[in-house]
Amino acid sequence: MAKESEGYQDRVFINCPFDESYMPLLQAIVYTVYRCTFLPISALSEDDGSDNRLDKIYRLIANCRFSIHDISRTELNIYGLPRFNMPFELGLFFGAKKFGGAAHRSKNAIVFESVKFEYQKYISDISGIDTKAHGNSDIEIVIQIRNWLKTATNRKTIPGTEMLLADYLDFKEKLPSIAERLSLDINAILFNDFCEIVEYAIEKRLEI
Amino acid sequence: MSKFILKKAKGRVTSIPKAKIKAAVTAVYAEKGRINTNLSPLTVKEEPIVYHITND
Numbered sequence: 001m002a003k004e005s006e007g008y009q010d011r012v013f014i015n016c017p018f019d020e021s022y023m024p025l026l027q028a029i030v031y032t033v034y035r036c037t038f039l040p041i042s043a044l045s046e047d048d049g050s051d052n053r054l055d056k057i058y059r060l061i062a063n064c065r066f067s068i069h070d071i072s073r074t075e076l077n078i079y080g081l082p083r084f085n086m087p088f089e090l091g092l093f094f095g096a097k098k099f100g101g102a103a104h105r106s107k108n109a110i111v112f113e114s115v116k117f118e119y120q121k122y123i124s125d126i127s128g129i130d131t132k133a134h135g136n137s138d139i140e141i142v143i144q145i146r147n148w149l150k151t152a153t154n155r156k157t158i159p160g161t162e163m164l165l166a167d168y169l170d171f172k173e174k175l176p177s178i179a180e181r182l183s184l185d186i187n188a189i190l191f192n193d194f195c196e197i198v199e200y201a202i203e204k205r206l207e208i
Numbered sequence: 209m210s211k212f213i214l215k216k217a218k219g220r221v222t223s224i225p226k227a228k229i230k231a232a233v234t235a236v237y238a239e240k241g242r243i244n245t246n247l248s249p250l251t252v253k254e255e256p257i258v259y260h261i262t263n264d
Contacts, residue, residue: 010215039215047221157212174236181232182224192222196229199216204237206212 004103005063007039012149013064014042015089016112017073023187027175027194028138029068031168032145034198037157038066044191057089062100065107066152067093068145072114072134074122087123094126110148112141142168171201 012033016026033040041064043056061067069090074082090111097107111126113119116133119126132148134140143161150158159167178197179186189197202208222229 007215034214037213037215039217041217045217045220177236177239178232181235182229184224190223192220193224193229195217195220196222196226197233199214200230200233201237202214204233208212208214 008063008065008103010037010039011041011064012038012066012068013060013093014040014068015086015093016068016070017083017086018044019073020187022070022073023189024138025070025134025136025141027189028141028168029145030191030194031171031198032142032164033068033149034195034202035159035164035167036146036149037155038149040195042191045195057092061089061093061096062104066149067107067109068112069093069109070112070134071119071123071131072112072136082122090126108148108152110145112144138172139165167202167205170205171198174201 014029030040041060043060046056069086071086071090074087077083093109096104111129111131112134113131114133114136116131119131132144142165146161146164176186
């Protein structure tokens with residue numbers, strides 16, 4: 001039976017697109033997860049050419065109790081084919097929860113799409129899942145993730161929506177200046193660099 | 209109120225020195241000031257109404 005790893009209860013696996021157009025939403029996800037006292041984990045956190053990609057995803061899912069999936073971008077790519085990575089990783093997460101033993105039975109996920117229940121047109125096997133529609137709004141993502149984590153854990157350290165939005169909007173306003181000082185393109189900040197920025201920003205914001 | 213504990217990843221590799229990132233964030237937050245996170249009810253400051261009385 002799989003054993004729960006250290007920090008398992010705090011880790012949130014992020015399964016979403018990584019292209020530039022999605023970057024503002026990914027940044028909102030990462031900020032919210034941190035600000036709600038959890039740790040965001042992504043396949044982008046590690047870059048080891050000798051590591052099999054699928055093994056890495058297995059490992060990341062195994063080490064995270066929570067998971068954020070965005071299947072809103074399953075549209076056709078430049079080759080005219082749909083992007084299956086996000087639905088595939090969502091399936092792996094469901095599989096881990098179902099077959100991973102007691103340690104993984106408490107796994108909890110939020111599934112985003114752009115328009116609610118659109119998934120039923122292309123992945124009907126998961127009918128009955130209560131997806132959340134973000135309408136490509138970062139604010140909606142912040143609120144939905146906060147509410148989901150609060151409901152799932154009832155942690156007292158999760159801020160109220162009003163405070164969270166004030167903190168997030170303040171960060172969003174400052175991010176261009178931070179990126180400029182670091183000579184970074186705001187839409188192409190590497191995941192680890194962005195996490196580091198967010199950690200310091202929250203410390204500054206809350207004076208901790 | 210419960211104490212906020214920021215969860216941090218151990219041994220994260222960044223493309224920019226962490227000290228440089230910290231310095232940039234610190235500078236921007238110092239520059240623009242810290243907004244009070246203790247949100248209080250908004251107060252609306254009303255402009256005084258000025259009445260012009262003429263003898264027309």
